[in-house]
Amino acid sequence: MRLAILNARVIDPSQDLDKVTNIYMARGRIAEIGDEAPEGFSADQEIDATGKWVVPGLVDLQARLGEPGSIFAGSIASETRAAVAGGVTTICCPPDTNPVNDTQAVTELIQRRARQAATAYVMPIGALTQGLEGKLLSGIYSLIEGGCVALSQANRPVQSALTLKNALEYTASLDTVVMLRCEDQDLKNNGVAHDGPVASRLGLPPITPAAETSALARDLVLVEESGIRAHFSQLSCARSVEMIAEAKKRGLPVTCDVAIHQLLLSEMDVLSFNSLFHVSPPLRSLRDRDALLAGVRSGVIDAIVSDHTPLHRDDKLLPFGESQPGIIGLETLLPLVLKLVQEGQLDITTAIKAVTQTPAEILQIPTGSLQTSRPADLAIIDPEGIWTFDKDSIISEGKNSPFIGWEFIGKVEQTFFQGRPVYKNNEV
Amino acid sequence: MTARLTAPNPQLNELGKLKHLLTLEGLKQHHLTEILDTAESFIDPNTNKIKKVPLLRGKSIMNLFFEPSTRTRTTFEIAEKRLSADIESLDIQTSATKKGESLLDTLWNLQAMQADMFVIRHAESGAAHFFAQHVAPHVHVLNAGDGQHAHPTQALLDMFTIRKKKGDVFDLKVAIVGDILHSRVVRSQIQALSILEAREIRVIGPKTLLPEHPEALGVHVYHDIEEGLKDVDVIIMVRLQNERMKSALIPSEKEFFKRYGLTEKRLALAKPDAIVMHPGPINRGVEIDSAVADGPQSVILEQVTYGIAVRMAVMSVIMSNAAQLAQHQAEQEQSALAEENAEMENPQ
Numbered sequence: 001m002r003l004a005i006l007n008a009r010v011i012d013p014s015q016d017l018d019k020v021t022n023i024y025m026a027r028g029r030i031a032e033i034g035d036e037a038p039e040g041f042s043a044d045q046e047i048d049a050t051g052k053w054v055v056p057g058l059v060d061l062q063a064r065l066g067e068p069g070s071i072f073a074g075s076i077a078s079e080t081r082a083a084v085a086g087g088v089t090t091i092c093c094p095p096d097t098n099p100v101n102d103t104q105a106v107t108e109l110i111q112r113r114a115r116q117a118a119t120a121y122v123m124p125i126g127a128l129t130q131g132l133e134g135k136l137l138s139g140i141y142s143l144i145e146g147g148c149v150a151l152s153q154a155n156r157p158v159q160s161a162l163t164l165k166n167a168l169e170y171t172a173s174l175d176t177v178v179m180l181r182c183e184d185q186d187l188k189n190n191g192v193a194h195d196g197p198v199a200s201r202l203g204l205p206p207i208t209p210a211a212e213t214s215a216l217a218r219d220l221v222l223v224e225e226s227g228i229r230a231h232f233s234q235l236s237c238a239r240s241v242e243m244i245a246e247a248k249k250r251g252l253p254v255t256c257d258v259a260i261h262q263l264l265l266s267e268m269d270v271l272s273f274n275s276l277f278h279v280s281p282p283l284r285s286l287r288d289r290d291a292l293l294a295g296v297r298s299g300v301i302d303a304i305v306s307d308h309t310p311l312h313r314d315d316k317l318l319p320f321g322e323s324q325p326g327i328i329g330l331e332t333l334l335p336l337v338l339k340l341v342q343e344g345q346l347d348i349t350t351a352i353k354a355v356t357q358t359p360a361e362i363l364q365i366p367t368g369s370l371q372t373s374r375p376a377d378l379a380i381i382d383p384e385g386i387w388t389f390d391k392d393s394i395i396s397e398g399k400n401s402p403f404i405g406w407e408f409i410g411k412v413e414q415t416f417f418q419g420r421p422v423y424k425n426n427e428v
Numbered sequence: 429m430t431a432r433l434t435a436p437n438p439q440l441n442e443l444g445k446l447k448h449l450l451t452l453e454g455l456k457q458h459h460l461t462e463i464l465d466t467a468e469s470f471i472d473p474n475t476n477k478i479k480k481v482p483l484l485r486g487k488s489i490m491n492l493f494f495e496p497s498t499r500t501r502t503t504f505e506i507a508e509k510r511l512s513a514d515i516e517s518l519d520i521q522t523s524a525t526k527k528g529e530s531l532l533d534t535l536w537n538l539q540a541m542q543a544d545m546f547v548i549r550h551a552e553s554g555a556a557h558f559f560a561q562h563v564a565p566h567v568h569v570l571n572a573g574d575g576q577h578a579h580p581t582q583a584l585l586d587m588f589t590i591r592k593k594k595g596d597v598f599d600l601k602v603a604i605v606g607d608i609l610h611s612r613v614v615r616s617q618i619q620a621l622s623i624l625e626a627r628e629i630r631v632i633g634p635k636t637l638l639p640e641h642p643e644a645l646g647v648h649v650y651h652d653i654e655e656g657l658k659d660v661d662v663i664i665m666v667r668l669q670n671e672r673m674k675s676a677l678i679p680s681e682k683e684f685f686k687r688y689g690l691t692e693k694r695l696a697l698a699k700p701d702a703i704v705m706h707p708g709p710i711n712r713g714v715e716i717d718s719a720v721a722d723g724p725q726s727v728i729l730e731q732v733t734y735g736i737a738v739r740m741a742v743m744s745v746i747m748s749n750a751a752q753l754a755q756h757q758a759e760q761e762q763s764a765l766a767e768e769n770a771e772m773e774n775p776q
Contacts, residue, residue, distance in 0.1 A: 201453070201551045203576030203615055206640060259464030272438075273554030317532055319552040321575070 001044050002026045002063035003419060004037065008049035011234035012056055013353035014369035023054060025376040026146035028419035032372055047414075051084035055334075055352050057089025057377030057417065059359040059368040061179075061257055062233060063330055065091065065122065066397060068109055069098025073310040074397030076113040079330065084415040084423040086331040087308070087379030089120045090367040095127035096154035102127035102138040106151040111147055119422040121367060123149040128167050128178065135156040135283045137167055144176050148368065151361045152179035152233070155280055159185055161218060165273065168226035177362060179231045180223075182240070183281065184214035193319040194236075194284040195362075198267040204321060207282050209237040211242075216240050220247050223254060230323035230361055232256035234307055236281035238291030245300045255362050258292050258302075259307035260336045261327050263345070263400065265289075275316050276402040279307075291346050296354055304351075306333040310398025328398040332389060334379070335408040340411060374385055376419035440609055441570070443756060445749040448569040449742055450556045451578040455525035460623055464588050466733070466743035470510070472535055478736050483744045486728040490543045491517040491572075492535075492561060494550040500572055500709060503732070504547050507630050507739035516543075533560055543744065546570065553577035553612075568746050573603045576612050582707055583616035585738040587624060590662055591733050593703050597624035603656050603698075604647075605632040606666030606715050609639050613707050614666055618645050633688060636677040653688050657668035659699040665715050667688055681714045691717045695725065 005023040010033060012018075017033065024031040024041055032038045063083065068072030074082075083091050093110065095101035101110065108122045114122030128142030128151045130136045140151060152172060157165040157180065171178055191207030199206040216232065220243065223230040235241060235258050244256050259281060266289045269277045277283060295301035309326030316323050337355055340346045346354075360368030367377055391404050399425040415423035437454040441447040446459060449463050465733055470479055489508050501517065508515045520534065525732040538546070545568040548556055553575030560569040592598050602621055608631045610613050630643060632650045642649045657663065667682060678684050690704065704716075704726045711743030712718045721728060 022618075195640045197641040199638035200641040200644045201615070203578070203612055205553075205576070208640070274559045275558075314530060317530075319531075319550070319555040319574075320556040321552045321554070322531075 001419060002041065003376075004043035004046045005049050005054060005380065006046055008052050008054040010370065011348060011352050012053045012356075012370040014056070014357040015371055017370070018349060023370065024379070025416070025419045028376055030370050030372055030374050030376050031286055031349065033370060047380070051384075052376050052413065053381040053383050055087065055381065055413065056368050057357040057379055058334060058355045058371050059088050059090040060088050060306050060308070060330065060333060060355070061092050061231075061303055061359045061362070062094055062259075062305040063091045064310065065090075065093045066310055067097065067113055067208075068106065071096075071098050072262050072398070073312045076110065076122060077117040078395070078397045079308070079310060080114065080117045081124065081423075082328075082394075083330045084119050084417060085333045085395050085412065085414045087381070087415055088330055088363065088415050089122055089377035089379075089415065090123060091330075092123045092149060092363070094152055096132060096155040096156065098232060100127050100131050101125070101148070102130050102132070102143070104139070104142050107143060107146040107148055113257070115129060117298050120417055123365065125150045125152045125178045125179065126173070127151070128153050129158060129163065131232065132156045135159060137170060139411060141174060144174055149365060150177045150179050150231070153181065155181055157181050157183050157185075157215060157397050159293070160291070161222065164219070165222050165226070168222055168228045168230075172226045172391065177229045177231050179233050180217055180219050180398070181233045182212050184215040186210045187211035192278065192282070193270055194267045196267045196285050198270050202270070202273065204270070207209065209239060209284065209288075212237050212281060213239045213243065214359060216243055219256070220252070225336055226253055229253045231392050234259045234281060234305070235286050235289060235295075235301065236287045241295040241300055245295075245298075248300065255358075255369040256303040257303040257305045257359070258296065258301050259302050260329055260333050261307070261402070262289065262292055263296070263304070263340060264336055267321070269402065270320070273320045274402070275318060275320045276327070276400055278320055278323050278325045279327055283295050293340070296346060299350075300355065304333070304337060304354045305359070307315075308331050308396070310396050311400045313399065316400050317388050327373050328394070328396045328401050330396060332401065332403050334381075334412060335389070335410065336403070338410040369387040376416055380414040381410055382413050383410050387411050413415075438557065439598060441749060441753050443749070443753055445752070446746050447749065448560045448571075449580050449746065450560055450569065450571045452580045452616050452623065453578070456621060457623055457625075460587065460620065461684070463584055463738065463741045463745055465590060466745055467588055467737040470737045470740050472478075474476060478740070480510045480512065482512045484508070484511035484747055485671045486514070487544045487747060488514045488516070488542055489547060489743070490538055491515065491540070491547045492520055492549070493518065493550070493572075494520045494555070495573070496521065497549055497573070498551065503735045503736070504572060504739055507736045509744065511740050511743060513626065513743075530567070539567055542707050543567060543581055544649055545746070547572050549573045553574055566750070568750070570742065570746070573612055576610050576615070578616045579612040580616050581735070582613050583620040584742065585622045585731060585735040586664065586705060586707070586736050587703060588734045589727055592730070592734065593727060594661060597621065597626050599627045600661040601628045601630070601659060602626050602662040602664065603630040603632055603660040604664045604666060605653060605656070605690065607637045607668055607672060608633050608642070608666065609637050610669065610672070610726060611666050616644070618647055622646055630656050630660065632744070634678060637672065653694060657694055661702055662726065663690065663695070663698055663702055663704050665710075667702065667707065667709065668711060668715050676756060681711070685714055689713070689715060689717060690720050692719050692723070693708045705731060706720060708732065728756055747754060
C-alpha cells in the first residue's frame with residue numbers, strides 16, 4: 001500500500017524538520033518526505049492534511065500493559081489500542097508482570113501477544129534479577145537474545161549495593177542499557193506522599209527526597225565503576241536533576257526520564273486525599289516540578305514517559321495510603337506534552353524530541369523518526385481540536401487518571417503503524 | 429498552572445453548615461464556637477453534671493473502630509446515650525475486613541442497616557474523607573481519629589477546657605510538647621488554636637518527632653523545653669508511643685523525660701496560672717512527672733468529662749444542621765411551587 005499525506009506540518013526532530021510538506025509511505029516504511037513524490041511513486045491513497053501536524057509515532061519508555069498476570073488491569077490488546085489513540089506506537093513494558101519477565105518464555109509470550117494485536121511495537125524490558133527480588137541475576141544474555149531492549153527492576157530497585165554492582169558489571173559486557181529507578185526502601189519507609197508541607201498538614205506518611213537522591217548517588221558510583229550505559233527512570237526531585245547534569249558533564253554514559261504527570265502536578269494536588277494522585281515516586285513540590293521542567297528544556301532529562309499503570313477500580317477505591325500507586329498515561333502523554341508547549345513551558349521541538357527521537361536512541365531502535373526507510377509510524381494531529389478527556393471515552397482498561405475532566409487543545413486524528421491506519425478518531 | 433492551592437471543603441452543606449466533621453482545617457470561628465456553646469448548654473451549671481437530652485431520639489449512630497480505642501470510644505458511646513440515640517459499636521479490625529470484605533462493602537452494608545451517622549476511627553490518614561465521599565447523602569461522618577491526620581473532637585474538647593479555665597482561647601500562648609510528627613491530636617489542636625486566634629502556638633520536641641515542614645502548620649518550633657515553656661498560658665503534653673524508640677527516633681524513655689519531661693521545675697517557667705493538659709492516657713515519668721499530672725495546675729481529668737459534652741455538641745449540631753437544611757429545601761420547593769401556581773393563575 002502506497003500512501004501520501006499531503007500538506008501537513010511535519011515535525012520530526014530527528015532530521016531537524018519542521019515545515020509544511022508531504023510524506024510518502026510505501027511497504028510500511030517512509031519512502032520520502034518532500035514537496036515532490038519520489039520517482040515512480042503513485043499513491044493508492046492520498047490524505048489531505050492541510051492545517052494538520054504530523055509527528056513520528058511516540059516512543060514510550062515505560063508503560064504497563066497488564067499482561068501476563070492480573071496485578072494490573074488490561075491486556076496487551078487493550079492497552080496497545082489505548083496507546084495508538086494517544087499517538088504512541090512504540091511501547092516499552094517493564095518486567096513487573098506476573099510472572100515477572102525474567103525468562104525468554106515470558107518475553108516470547110509478550111511478543112506473541114503484541115504480534116497478534118499488531119497495532120504498535122511492544123518492546124519488552126527484561127528483569128535484571130530473578131523475580132525482581134534483587135538477589136539472584138536473571139538470565140540476562142538470554143533475555144537480550146530473546147528480544148528484550150533493556151534490563152530493569154521496574155519499581156523494585158535492588159537494595160543490596162553488592163548485588164547491583166555485580167549485576168551492572170555482568171551486564172556491562174553486553175551491548176545493552178540498564179534502566180534504574182532510584183529509591184532507597186529503608187528511607188522510603190512506609191511513606192506515601194512527598195515529605196513537604198502538604199504531608200505535614202495531612203499527616204500522610206512522608207517520603208523524603210533523600211530516598212531518591214541517596215539511591216541515585218549510590219547507583220551513579222556503581223554505574224561509573226562498571227562502565228555500563230545506564231538510564232535513570234522517573235526522576236522526581238530537583239536535586240536528582242542536578243546530579244544527572246553533573247554526571248553527564250563528567251562524561252558518564254547516562255540518560256534519564258521523567259513521568260509526564262510529574263511535569264504538571266505537584267504535592268498540592270494531594271490536598272484532598274484523592275487517591276488518583278497517589279503515584280510512585282510521589283508528586284513532589286512545585287520547586288521540584290519546575291526543576292524537572294527546566295531539566296527537560298536543557299536536555300539533562302532526555303525523555304518523557306507515560307509510566308502508564310492501569311489499575312483495577314478497587315485498587316483505587318481506598319483511602320490514599322492504602323490505594324495502589326499509579327496513573328494511566330498512554331492516552332494523555334501527547335495531549336499533556338502539547339499542553340506544556342501551549343503553556344510556554346517547552347518548545348515544540350524539545351517536547352516532541354523527548355517522546356520520539358531521544359527515547360528511541362536510548363534503546364537504539366529504529367522508531368521515533370520519519371527518516372527515509374524507517375517504519376512508517378506516525379500520528380496526524382489536529383492542532384486546534386478542543387476536547388475533554390472524559391472517563392467514558394478512556395480506551396485503557398484502567399480508568400485511574402487524575403486528568404479526567406481536563407480540557408485539551410490538539411487531538412490525535414489518525415495513527416499509522418508500519419504504514420497501516422491503526423487509529424482514526426471517532427471510529428474506534 | 430494547574431495546581432489547586434485550596435481543597436474544597438467536603439464537610440459543609442449547601443448552607444455552609446457542618447454536615448460531617450472530618451477535620452477542623454478550613455472551618456470558621458463560628459463553626460467552632462457554635463459547638464463549644466452547645467457543649468456548655470449540656471453541663472448543669474450547679475452540679476457540673478452532664479444532662480440527658482432527647483435530641484437524637486430515633487437516630488441511629490454506628491461507631492466503627494478500625495483501630496482499637498478505649499477512651500475515645502467509651503466517651504462517644506456515653507455522649508450518644510446522653511443524646512438518646514440508638515447506638516451500635518463495631519470493632520472492625522476483628523470482623524468483616526479480616527474476612528476479605530472490602531472497606532466500602534462494609535460501609536455500604538452498615539449504611540443499609542439504617543445508620544444516620546458513622547463515628548469512624550481508622551489507621552489511615554484521610555480515611556474519614558474517603559468514607560464521607562462514599563456514604564449516602566443523608567448519612568453523616570464523624571472522624572474519631574484517622575491515621576496521623578486529624579482528631580477533631582479531641583481538639584474541640586481541649587479548646588472547651590481552655591475556655592472553661594481561661595475564659596477564652598484568644599490571645600493565649602500555648603505550648604505543645606512531645607511527639608508532634610505522629611500525632612493527629614496535635615494537628616487538630618493547632619488548627620483549632622489558630623481558628624480561635626491564640627496569640628502564639630509553640631511546638632517543642634526533638635527534630636525526629638517534628639514534621640519536616642512545621643511552618644506549614646503555622647507554629648513556632650523549639651527544641652529546648654525550658655526556652656519553649658517561658659510565659660505560656662497553656663501546656664499540652666502529648667503521649668509518647670513505644671514505637672518511637674523502636675524506630676530509633678529517640679534513644680529511651682529515660683532520656684526523653686530528662687530532656688522533654690514536664691517537671692514542677694519546668695512548669696514554674698510558664699505563667700503562674702498556666703494549666704497543664706494531656707489527651708491521655710498519660711505515661712507517668714515519660715512525658716510528665718506524677719507531681720505535675722496530679723498537681724493543682726493539671727486539668728487532665730476535667731478534659732475527659734468535657735469530652736462527653738463536646739461530642740454530644742458535635743453530634744447534635746450536625747443533626748440540627750441537617751434538619752435545618754431539609755426545612756430550607758422544603759421551603760424553597762414550596763415557594764417555587766407557589767410561583768408556578770401564581771403564573772398559572774395570572775397568565776400573561
